[in-house]
Amino acid sequence: MEYKDYYDILGVDRNASEAEIKKAYRKLAGKYHPDKPSGDETKFKEISEAYEVLGDAEKRRMFDQLGPNYQNGQNFTPPPGFEEMFGGGFGGQGGFGGQGGADFSDFFESLFGGGFGGGRGQQGFSGGFQQKGEDQSVKVLISLEEAAQGVEKSLTLQVPTAGLQGQVTQERKQLKVKIPAGVKQGSRIRLKGKGAPGFGGGPNGDLYLEIDLQSHPLYKVDEKDVHLNLPLTPWEAALGTKVSVPTLHGSVNLNIPAGTQSGAKLRLKGRGLGQSSAAGHQYVIVQIHTPPADSDDAKTFYENMAETLPYNPRAHF
Numbered sequence: 001m002e003y004k005d006y007y008d009i010l011g012v013d014r015n016a017s018e019a020e021i022k023k024a025y026r027k028l029a030g031k032y033h034p035d036k037p038s039g040d041e042t043k044f045k046e047i048s049e050a051y052e053v054l055g056d057a058e059k060r061r062m063f064d065q066l067g068p069n070y071q072n073g074q075n076f077t078p079p080p081g082f083e084e085m086f087g088g089g090f091g092g093q094g095g096f097g098g099q100g101g102a103d104f105s106d107f108f109e110s111l112f113g114g115g116f117g118g119g120r121g122q123q124g125f126s127g128g129f130q131q132k133g134e135d136q137s138v139k140v141l142i143s144l145e146e147a148a149q150g151v152e153k154s155l156t157l158q159v160p161t162a163g164l165q166g167q168v169t170q171e172r173k174q175l176k177v178k179i180p181a182g183v184k185q186g187s188r189i190r191l192k193g194k195g196a197p198g199f200g201g202g203p204n205g206d207l208y209l210e211i212d213l214q215s216h217p218l219y220k221v222d223e224k225d226v227h228l229n230l231p232l233t234p235w236e237a238a239l240g241t242k243v244s245v246p247t248l249h250g251s252v253n254l255n256i257p258a259g260t261q262s263g264a265k266l267r268l269k270g271r272g273l274g275q276s277s278a279a280g281h282q283y284v285i286v287q288i289h290t291p292p293a294d295s296d297d298a299k300t301f302y303e304n305m306a307e308t309l310p311y312n313p314r315a316h317f
Helices: 006-010 018-032 041-054 057-071 082-086 104-112 144-149 234-239 296-308
Strands: 136-142 151-162 168-179 188-191 207-213 219-222 225-232 241-245 252-256 265-268 282-288
Touching (some): 006 018, 006 041, 018 041, 136 151, 136 168, 144 207, 168 207, 225 234, 234 241, 234 282, 252 265
Parallel strands (some): 136 207, 225 282
Antiparallel strands (some): 151 168, 188 207, 241 252
């Protein structure tokens, strides 16, 4: 009989722990399950057979006692008690040492009962293995205003769908999703059960929406904070004023203190991304814009100002 090394089939060491054996089985069974496009029913049955033995402490002990004799191509000499438990005929020249033509799986089935080894009987593994479907992700592009206020989006997705025979096909589906207010760049929203279909009756995977924020002509985003450059005239900055400033939540009036310098940063609390106490802020960065001296009146104005205000911003050099 051809020896089957169940440890080799699962790719584990003979001293592997129960957890290591289970992990190896789940990985291989998921890869070769017949319901998957890359499945291999014969390989899956072999993997299931190996796990049925090595995953059970008593069956594994028996296999460890049998294994060395088979591996070396020797006639099988049963451990004490085998003949009493399973009947005679295991020893000597009539045993399973390669001369009898019996199948190794059939032999273990005689030891452990019907339904052994994946495809045998009604208790086979091929009908009982369940695996959750794969999680999937899709990028959703939204504006900063939508991120700040929340939005409902209609998405067209290519969704894996399991057919009646277990085959997986791609179908176009429309899905309406709600994006909550306060999301930021890279936020992930989980839609339970909207991912790839499970196998063997297992649950569907989840669908993750990955938020991608559109660039904005006015705002720059840093996590939950929003930055806005605010142009001011020299006299507005020097004398102080009140100006209307746009935010993601509507315009607000902002007081500009007298003597404000270019580059000054003013904070609008809670006007960034997020909600309530977790909301970010909007930072307004002052940029003083000098009007061009492109007329006689403008030139005269600047000449008078230079005479009236002998100010040297480089005096500290």
